[in-house]
Amino acid sequence: MATTALLSMSSFLPSLDSVATTLVSHYLVTISLTFALGYVVYQRFFAPLAGVPGPFWASLGKGWLIVRAKKGDLHRELIRLHELHGPLVRVAPKELSVADLDGVKMIYGAGSQFHKSDWYSVLKGHRTFDPFAEQDPHVHAAQKKLVIRPYAMETLKDLEPYVDSTIYHFINRMREKMTSQIDLGKWFQLFAFDVIGEITFSKRFGFMDTEHDDGSLKSVESTLASASWLGHVPWVFWTHDFLKPYIGNWLGVTNRTGSLMQRALKEVEERKIRGTDRNDILEKFFRLQREKPDQVTDVAVISMAAANITAGSDTTAISLRSIIYHLLQNPQHLATLREELEQAKREHRLSDPVTMEEADRLPFLQATILEGLRIHPAIGGLLPRRVPHGGCVIANRYIPAGHVVGACAWVINRNTSVFGHDAADFNPHRWIKGNKAEMQRYFLTFGGASRMCFGKNIAFMEMTKMVPTFFRHFDVALTDPQRPLTEKNFFFVIQEGLVVNLQPRDEKSEEQQANGGAGKESNGY
């Protein structure tokens, strides 16, 4: 009886195995929790960046940056956080967003020792020639020296007729579309791709003809959407790269070495067979290649041609959208611009398309373009840089070597001490009445110093010709002025919703007939 009772009791007692398992799992949980707590305490109180304000989760890992990249709102969050916390915001355990002006000068100014961080490594991948993503300053300087000439101010005159013919085509397409509402934002995108094709290969991609792209647009956007989060965890990219032969491609960023490269390769090969009498960018690269055949390799030429498409199409479309949208939202500024254009027209200083030289003499136009670029910088990423040996001090805070610092143009371009108390508003007059030199010193839309945009002059030429020519031809109104544009930041801050009604202003003018570049549409070699 007693034995039976003992046996039945033992069936309720835990076995030795389960006691051991429970103890081990408790032990593991306790160790993990202790480590986790220790990590949190370290990051919050003892790490070199401990105490720098910012979102709680950002101080613990890259998750906050990845979520922002996925949501596409990093630029807006950074504006909010800097307003709240001041010149430094901690965006990751070892990474800061900087709004301090001396800090910005130190990071991006001439002779800076702050070089591009690992964020860029995923854009570069295995590419051997890529000035945009190159992290090594010596390699970058050597590559830049080899290929920069075609982007110089002096060559713009050669490229102007190609821009003219594409603008002319754009205006004609708009005239055909005028009866219905027009998604002008989309048309600027088609234009920006076509014009890059024209100035690089003397060949529009034909997107304005078919009214859609051949996948290039998606390719650029999926590259950036993927790079913008992967850049924060480059090890994911490199692990995927290692496993790709077995698991296939799962990442959009590889498009950068995919379809755009193929397009550039095809154009280069065709050009080599056919030759050309054109003086476009490709021809200028070939000239450099003839001078230094062992250095300006085919890989370099193809890579630069592809870079023009990736770096120069969406960015220009975004900027055009910003300029036109803000003018339409601010009729008083549009009226001032129209007055300037009307006067120039009366005085026969306005061709059709407007020439670069004429546009240079239209101060309010220039101010409007700078203001559109200031208020909505096409690139909304942090432009991250590695802190050099010896560390640095920014806003009275020591930041050790190897940490990452960066500034977002959306934050810096809204600094009230540089751009005025109304820095959050669109007001072109600031570029006429304000301290232009000071504003240009901190104008981060095209990046800074040694890593400044190659295509700045080309982009300016396209915009300063397109904007007055467009307004010369059309009266433009937003179909729904109450509805703001939507925007998403995948490194490029892309807008949607610029839908307008167009009315013709005048018929083709005498100047248009007189201007050889405009009158000639070209699409081919």
Ligand code: HEM
């Ligand atoms: C409004 C239009 C444009 C804007 C706002 C813009 C903006 C920028 C910015 C901010 C950078 C620096 C990025 C960084 O530091 O990570 C950059 C670099 C670059 N851009 Fe642009 N860009 C524009 C148009 C163009 C065009 C039209 C081209 C080519 C035809 C181009 C080619 C490049 C290249 C090659 C670089 C790399 C420069 C280097 O690292 O040395 N961009 N751009």
